[in-house]
Amino acid sequence: MKTIAIATLIALSSLTALPALAQTAAPAGSSMPAKNDALFQALGGKPGLQALMDVFVAGLKADKRIGVQFKDTKAAYLSEQLVDQVCAATGGPCKYEGADMKTAHADMGITKSNFHALVEVLQVSMDSRNIPFATQNQLLALLAPMHRDIITAN
Numbered sequence: 001m002k003t004i005a006i007a008t009l010i011a012l013s014s015l016t017a018l019p020a021l022a023q024t025a026a027p028a029g030s031s032m033p034a035k036n037d038a039l040f041q042a043l044g045g046k047p048g049l050q051a052l053m054d055v056f057v058a059g060l061k062a063d064k065r066i067g068v069q070f071k072d073t074k075a076a077y078l079s080e081q082l083v084d085q086v087c088a089a090t091g092g093p094c095k096y097e098g099a100d101m102k103t104a105h106a107d108m109g110i111t112k113s114n115f116h117a118l119v120e121v122l123q124v125s126m127d128s129r130n131i132p133f134a135t136q137n138q139l140l141a142l143l144a145p146m147h148r149d150i151i152t153a154n
């Protein structure tokens with residue numbers, strides 16, 4: 001089975017930094033630290049992320065389990081926020097200016113199963129974009145710790 005269980009994700013989330021996501025050393029002669037954008041590049045850069053998030057948001061809206069939670073969401077807006085958020089988090093040249101995850105999801109009553117369903121939709125979306133499994137897991141490991149701010153209900 002190619003899916004990664006939510007328990008694994010939550011276990012992974014106790015890791016503070018994965019080696020692949022850690023910043024590389026500054027290049028010789030430079031006073032600026034080099035940014036490790038390997039994951040951003042593996043996701044296809046900004047065009048890759050845009051295509052992925054469009055598929056992902058469409059998948060969320062269509063999902064039988066959690067689609068209702070996105071019924072009033074403007075797809076283009078959420079997709080854009082996700083592109084900026086993931087681009088910035090994976091070392092890409094973007095700035096995320098949306099709400100922090102706690103504020104954005106407050107009062108939504110999001111459960112662990114809701115979170116798990118969203119992760120599954122993301123996995124299916126990444127499969128449909130032919131994103132390699134190792135890259136998928138790196139992105140999921142980056143997002144997993146956010147469950148602490150997003151899940152607010154049993």
Ligand code: HEM
Pocket residue numbers: 066069070072073074077078081082085097098099100104105108110114115116118143144146147150
């Ligand atoms: C790691 C998991 C998640 C990430 C990275 C994430 C990310 C985001 C981002 C970036 C926004 C936009 C915030 C803004 O507009 O300022 C957002 C909004 C939202 N999220 Fe999440 N989210 C996650 C999980 C979930 C889950 C599990 C649900 C419910 C099943 C959910 C439901 C929503 C809804 C309904 C909105 C508002 C969209 C709108 O109408 O504008 N999110 N999320």
